[in-house]
Amino acid sequence: MPSHPKLAAEFVKNKDRAHWHDQSLWFVRSKRDKAAQQIPEWELLREQASKIKMYTVSHLPDLLEEFERNATARGVQVHWARNATEHNEIVHSLLKKHNVTRVVKSKSMLTEECHLNPYLERHGIEIIDTDLGERIVQMQNKPPSHIVMPAIHIKKEEIGELFHEQLGTEKGATDPQYLTEAARQHLRQKFIEAEAGITGVNFAIAETGGFVVCTNEGNADLGTSLNKLHIACMGIEKLIPRAGDLSVFLRLLARSATGQPITTYSSHFHGPAPGAEMHIVLLDNGRSEIAGSDEFRRSLNCIRCAACMNTCPVYRRSGGYSYSNTVPGPIGSILGPAKDPKANSSLPFACSLCGSCSDVCPVKIDLHHQLLTWRKEIRVKGFLPFSKRISMKMMSWLMQAPAMYRFVGKMARSIVPYLPRFMLYNRLNDWGKQRELPIIPKQSFREWMKQNHDDK
Amino acid sequence: MAPKVGLFIPCYIDQLYPQVGISTLKVLEHFGVDVEYPESQTCCGQPMANTGCTNEVAPLAKRFLEIFKKYDAVVCPSGSCVSMVTHHYDEYFSDNAEYEELKGKTYEFCDYLTNVLGIKTLSGRFPHKVGLHQSCHGLRELRLASSSEIMGPPFGNVRELLQSIEGVELSQLQRPDECCGFGGTFAVAEEAVSCMMGEDRVHDHEQAGTEVLTALDMSCLMHLDGIIRRQKKPIRVMHISEILVECL
Numbered sequence: 186m187p188s189h190p191k192l193a194a195e196f197v198k199n200k201d202r203a204h205w206h207d208q209s210l211w212f213v214r215s216k217r218d219k220a221a222q223q224i225p226e227w228e229l230l231r232e233q234a235s236k237i238k239m240y241t242v243s244h245l246p247d248l249l250e251e252f253e254r255n256a257t258a259r260g261v262q263v264h265w266a267r268n269a270t271e272h273n274e275i276v277h278s279l280l281k282k283h284n285v286t287r288v289v290k291s292k293s294m295l296t297e298e299c300h301l302n303p304y305l306e307r308h309g310i311e312i313i314d315t316d317l318g319e320r321i322v323q324m325q326n327k328p329p330s331h332i333v334m335p336a337i338h339i340k341k342e343e344i345g346e347l348f349h350e351q352l353g354t355e356k357g358a359t360d361p362q363y364l365t366e367a368a369r370q371h372l373r374q375k376f377i378e379a380e381a382g383i384t385g386v387n388f389a390i391a392e393t394g395g396f397v398v399c400t401n402e403g404n405a406d407l408g409t410s411l412n413k414l415h416i417a418c419m420g421i422e423k424l425i426p427r428a429g430d431l432s433v434f435l436r437l438l439a440r441s442a443t444g445q446p447i448t449t450y451s452s453h454f455h456g457p458a459p460g461a462e463m464h465i466v467l468l469d470n471g472r473s474e475i476a477g478s479d480e481f482r483r484s485l486n487c488i489r490c491a492a493c494m495n496t497c498p499v500y501r502r503s504g505g506y507s508y509s510n511t512v513p514g515p516i517g518s519i520l521g522p523a524k525d526p527k528a529n530s531s532l533p534f535a536c537s538l539c540g541s542c543s544d545v546c547p548v549k550i551d552l553h554h555q556l557l558t559w560r561k562e563i564r565v566k567g568f569l570p571f572s573k574r575i576s577m578k579m580m581s582w583l584m585q586a587p588a589m590y591r592f593v594g595k596m597a598r599s600i601v602p603y604l605p606r607f608m609l610y611n612r613l614n615d616w617g618k619q620r621e622l623p624i625i626p627k628q629s630f631r632e633w634m635k636q637n638h639d640d641k
Numbered sequence: 642m643a644p645k646v647g648l649f650i651p652c653y654i655d656q657l658y659p660q661v662g663i664s665t666l667k668v669l670e671h672f673g674v675d676v677e678y679p680e681s682q683t684c685c686g687q688p689m690a691n692t693g694c695t696n697e698v699a700p701l702a703k704r705f706l707e708i709f710k711k712y713d714a715v716v717c718p719s720g721s722c723v724s725m726v727t728h729h730y731d732e733y734f735s736d737n738a739e740y741e742e743l744k745g746k747t748y749e750f751c752d753y754l755t756n757v758l759g760i761k762t763l764s765g766r767f768p769h770k771v772g773l774h775q776s777c778h779g780l781r782e783l784r785l786a787s788s789s790e791i792m793g794p795p796f797g798n799v800r801e802l803l804q805s806i807e808g809v810e811l812s813q814l815q816r817p818d819e820c821c822g823f824g825g826t827f828a829v830a831e832e833a834v835s836c837m838m839g840e841d842r843v844h845d846h847e848q849a850g851t852e853v854l855t856a857l858d859m860s861c862l863m864h865l866d867g868i869i870r871r872q873k874k875p876i877r878v879m880h881i882s883e884i885l886v887e888c889l
Contacts, residue, residue, distance in 0.1 A: 194833035203837060211816070218789065227792040496790065498820045502837050535831060537824025537838070538691060540781030544790035557729075560693030569693060573826070577689045581697035584652065584684040585704065594656045615829045619836040620867030623657045630655040630662035634678050638666070 186509050188531040193503035206338060207501040213334075214495040216444025217545070223446075224436070234433050235549035238486035241424050242476050248391040248424050249467065255394025256465060259456035266468045269299035275466050276301060276383070276416055277308055283414050283462075285310065285380040291398065291405035292316035293385025294332050294489060295418050295468060298511045301383075312383075313375045315404035317368055324351050330505030332512055333442050333491040338504050372404070382408035386419035386465070387488070388434055392427045395455040396465065399438060399448040406452050413461040417454065421472050422485040434488060437547035441490040475523055480558045484519045486548035493542035493552055499535055508532060515542040515552045522559050530568035533559035594629055601625050643675045647712030649747070651722045651859075652684040658859050664882035665718040665750050671889045672758050676716075679708050687725040691825045695732065702733040710739050714757070715747040718882050720779025720857045723749045728782050751857060751881060752785055755798035761805065765888025768808030772851030772876075773800060774842065774865070775818040776858035785857070789818050799857065799881065806888050812849035819845075823864035839868045846876060853877050855884055 197203050221227045241248060253263045266272035280288065288305065290296065290312055302323070305312045314323045318336040322329050324347055329335030336344070341359045348354040354367045384405045389396040396417060398405040409415040425434065439445040457463035475481050494500045494514030505513040510521035510529060518536065521529035533556045542552040563569055583590050601609070602625050610617040628636075646669065650662040669676050686701035705726065709715045717723050727744050734740035754760045779785045786797030803809050822828070822838025829835075843865060846854055854869075856862050859880050866878040 190831045190833070193831060197833040197837050200837075207841070221792050224792070498822065498838050499831070499834050502834050533693075534827070535834075537777070537820050537822055537827045537831075537835070539777040539820035539824070541777075541788070541790060541818075541820065544781055544788050557691065557693075560691065561695055562693070564693035564695070573692055573830075574694070577692050577694040577697050580684075581686070581689055581694070581701060584686070585700050587681050587683055590652075590683050597656075615832045616867070618832060619871060620839070620864065621870040622867065623863055626657065626659050628659060630650050630659040631678070631680060633659050633663060634680075638678075 186528050189503070189507055189509075189535040190531065192507035192509065193499070193535065196504045196507055197502060203502050203504075205340075206504055209337060210495045210501045213443060214492075214545075217441055217492060217495065218444075220440040220444040220446065224440070230433055230437055231547055231549050234437055234488075234547055235486060237425060237430050237433060238488075238548050239483070241426060242422065242482055242485045244426075245421060245424070245473070245476055248426055249421060251391040252389055252394055252424060253467075255392065256389075256396075257394070259394050260463065261394065261456055262462065262464045264464060264466045266466055266470070268470050269468075272299045272418065272466055272468045272470070273301055273304040276418070277305060277310075279414070279416055279464055280305070280310055280381055281308075283381065285414065287375075287379050288312045288381045288383055289315045289375055289379040289404075289408040290383040291385065291400055291408055292319050292335070293383070293418055294329075294512060295385055295420050296383065297328060298470065299418075299468070301418075313372070313379070315372055315376070315408055316400070316402060317365065317372075320368060320372065321347065327506075328511065330513065331491060331494060332489050338506070376407050376411055379408065380412050381414035381416065382410075382412055383416045383418065384409060386417050386423050387438070388431060389419055389424050389465070390426075390428050390431065391424055393455065395428075395453055397431065397435075398452050398454065399435075399450065400452070401445075401449045403450045406450060409454075415454070415457065415461070415463045417463070417465045418468065419465060420468050420470070422476075422487070438488055438490055441492040441545070441547040471524055481519065481523060481555055483550050484516065484523075484552075484555060486550050487516050488548055490547060492545045492547060493550075496541045496545045497536075498539065498541070499537065503535070508535070515556065516550070519552065519555045519559060522563065526563060526566050527568050530563050533557075533563060591629075591631070595632075598625050598627070598629070643673070644713035646674050646676050646753075647709045647715045648676050648678045649682065649685075649709065649715050649717035649722070649726075650678065651717065651719045653863070654718065654859055657863070658880065661718055661859050661880040661882055664880065664886040665716075667886050668750075668754070668882055668889065669716065672754070672760060674716075674758070677712070682708050685722050685725045687722060687729075688825055690725065690729055691827075699733050702730050705730075706734070706737075706740055706743055709747075710743055713746065714753065715743065716750055716753045717747070718750040718857070718880065719859065720749045720776050720783050720785060721860060723747055723752075724778040724782035749779055749783060749785060749857060751799045751802065752783065754885075755802060761798070761801065763802065763806050763885065763888040766807045767853075767884055767888055770810045770812055770850050770852045771803055771884070772812040772814070772846040772849060772854045773803060774821060774846075774854060774856035774861055776856045776861045777818075777820050779857045780818055786818075803855075803884070806884075812846060812851040814845050814849050816845055821861045821865055823861050825860075828864055835864070836868065839864050840872075843868055843872070843874060843876070847874060851876055853879055853884070855879050855881050857881055
């Protein structure tokens with residue numbers, strides 16, 4: 186898998202596009218700031234949300250069983266999946282049992298994590314993503330580049346071209362309303378034909394056995410109301426203890442995600458309609474291992490709002506695909522290595538440690554500190570490139586030997602200023618590709634001190 | 642007896658920006674601080690720590706404590722290096738009273754000036770439009786100013802100190818505290834993104850009319866200055882201590 190720096194450099198090569206991407210996401214971050222400013226108790230909400238999630242993660246087995254009991258009592262059938270394979274098999278067996286060949290699905294990063302779409306397609310089932318952004322990337326045969334705005338990296342001209350090819354819209358059309366209407370008509374047909382609806386889960390409530398799905402397009406509701414089979418797929422960390430806790434999270438989620446006070450639809454599901462079936466698949470897939478780790482437990486607080494992506498100066502300029510992980514950005518750079526540290530070893534380094542993600546996070550995940558901790562893990566596991574390992578060893582050695590440190594500095598100051606430019610600025614010097622090196626001073630601070638200060 | 646301050650000059654300031662160390666020293670001495678520069682100091686170990694190489698940090702952290710523990714306070718013209726010592730040394734010292742004490746008495750230079758010495762205004766003149774770059778570690782680790790992500794009343798002693806100087810007009814930025822993209826080894830390992838981030842910061846200061854770009858950290862400024870000089874932009878880069886020393 187190509188490393189983050191390589192893919193990021195390719196993205197940045199198209200400067201205009203990278204700027205456009207950066208500005209689109211910064212606009213969302215600014216909207217979030219305005220929305221948060223409206224809430225005097227914003228920081229209190231973050232604190233509360235963080236504590237509720239920490240409580241949940243530390244009581245996960247009990248709360249999950251409580252949820253299962255209460256959901257079952259409401260007529261919801263609960264399934265447990267250890268990993269992606271089990272998850273996909275459960276979903277497939279349910280669809281098979283009902284002879285379903287056409288499914289609509291509202292946005293769910295969890296099913297992306299499990300690669301459910303290709304799995305079902307291999308088994309002859311048509312699965313249509315009904316979130317507009319996700320439908321667009323599905324038509325392109327690509328994964329989402331952002332977890333809330335899956336097609337944020339695609340320009341409207343490109344969508345016009347795609348819809349012209351796939352939906353027969355007029356060539357060259359770019360009017361968002363026209364294109365959205367075309368997608369709406371196309372999706373309406375799919376909704377009507379579908380024999381089952383799959384949704385994700387934003388919050389599942391242990392106390393009631395119900396769950397909540399948040400969308401802006403109402404596609405989760407339509408997709409589950411027009412047929413008799415609803416399968417909801419959720420990660421085990423999506424649980425909250427009480428119905429009352431929802432008020433904390435619903436106030437934080439949309440404000441953090443897009444700057445909206447609340448998502449257009451917050452749909453509460455509390456059991457199947459008469460004659461229908463409702464299933465919920467609870468997926469672990471490495472989560473309980475994370476819950477057992479002191480360093481990374483907090484990452485399970487995540488409510489997938491993507492505020493950390495919108496604020497991340499690296500994500501904004503490198504695009505979601507540069508992370509080669511289902512969840513990109515700061516939180517993805519923690520979850521990715523947890524799953525496969527070798528393949529994702531460059532992700533914890535795709536970060537300037539600015540800390541903006543930790544400050545913006547509505548559930549107070551210490552993202553940049555976890556990224557720093559992952560760097561140590563990568564080093565311990567032996568996935569740090571040799572060049573970095575050796576240079577840090579040498580630097581440490583030099584810094585433990587003050588006399589050698591002084592000598593090397595003095596040598597550099599007496600040689601570097603006289604070197605011709607090509608010896609300083611060449612392909613070996615990544616610093617100097619777009620930046621000048623510092624102007625080398627005549628003497629170091631300590632030399633100046635000796636001459637001018639210490640004798641005084 | 643007046644408190645004795647150990648001057649902690651980061652390795653790259655010692656080697657590349659002696660004038661920053663000199664300005665820091667002069668400002669502190671101007672306000673009557675008894676400053677000593679322990680010559681055996683080298684580096685706090687941050688580059689290795691941020692690369693994940695803790696084995697390489699451990700001896701440097703221990704050296705640092707040995708060298709600086711005897712002072713009443715440790716002052717350093719870099720928020721980033723201070724945050725390394727105060728926020729990221731714990732794993733090298735378990736239950737070490739000397740380290741716990743060091744943590745509490747290590748200050749970023751402007752923090753020491755404004756909060757310990759109580760200097761809130763300066764009488765000098767600096768007739769320039771000044772762009773204050775909020776270095777991330779001073780901002781989001783040391784909390785020396787309010788960050789734009791956290792809701793609450795704004796604060797920031799450095800901004801106030803600069804505003805007290807006659808002639809200083811602060812630039813109004815479109816993004817008040819976005820990272821410059823230096824990030825230590827990030828600057829080289831993620832060169833493309835790092836430089837784009839730096840360029841965007843420079844453009845923001847350019848549109849705001851910044852004549853003098855300043856920050857608490859020379860590392861951010863080294864990166865931004867490298868871009869400014871390559872692109873021949875009319876912006877002068879000065880560490881905060883270099884401005885303050887002109888206003889004594």
